[in-house]
Amino acid sequence: MLAFLRLVVFGFLILSVIYVVVSFWSRATRRRKLEREWEATGRPGDKETYLTEGMAQYDRSLRRKLIVLIYVVPVVVVAAIIYVTNFM
Numbered sequence: 635m636l637a638f639l640r641l642v643v644f645g646f647l648i649l650s651v652i653y654v655v656v657s658f659w660s661r662a663t664r665r666r667k668l669e670r671e672w673e674a675t676g677r678p679g680d681k682e683t684y685l686t687e688g689m690a691q692y693d694r695s696l697r698r699k700l701i702v703l704i705y706v707v708p709v710v711v712v713a714a715i716i717y718v719t720n721f722m
Contacts, residue, residue, distance in 0.1 A: 660697065660698070
């Protein structure tokens with residue numbers, strides 16, 4: 635039981651670090667893309683307003699919500715492995 639608890643705690647910590655890194659990387663990528671888009675369209679309006687609106691759209695996007703799968707997929711895989719190993 636202690637080994638399982640250790641797996642859960644360390645797994646959660648590792649997945650949290652991965653989640654934070656991927657989240658920051660995704661936001662930076664989206665911001666960079668918005669900056670290039672603003673340059674390519676001839677600089678319509680204020681740059682900060684354009685970026686703020688674009689990032690607000692990103693915050694409501696499906697891509698941002700899918701990053702949560704970083705927690706879900708490994709847990710399901712480990713649970714499936716444990717089930718198959720013990721009960722099949």
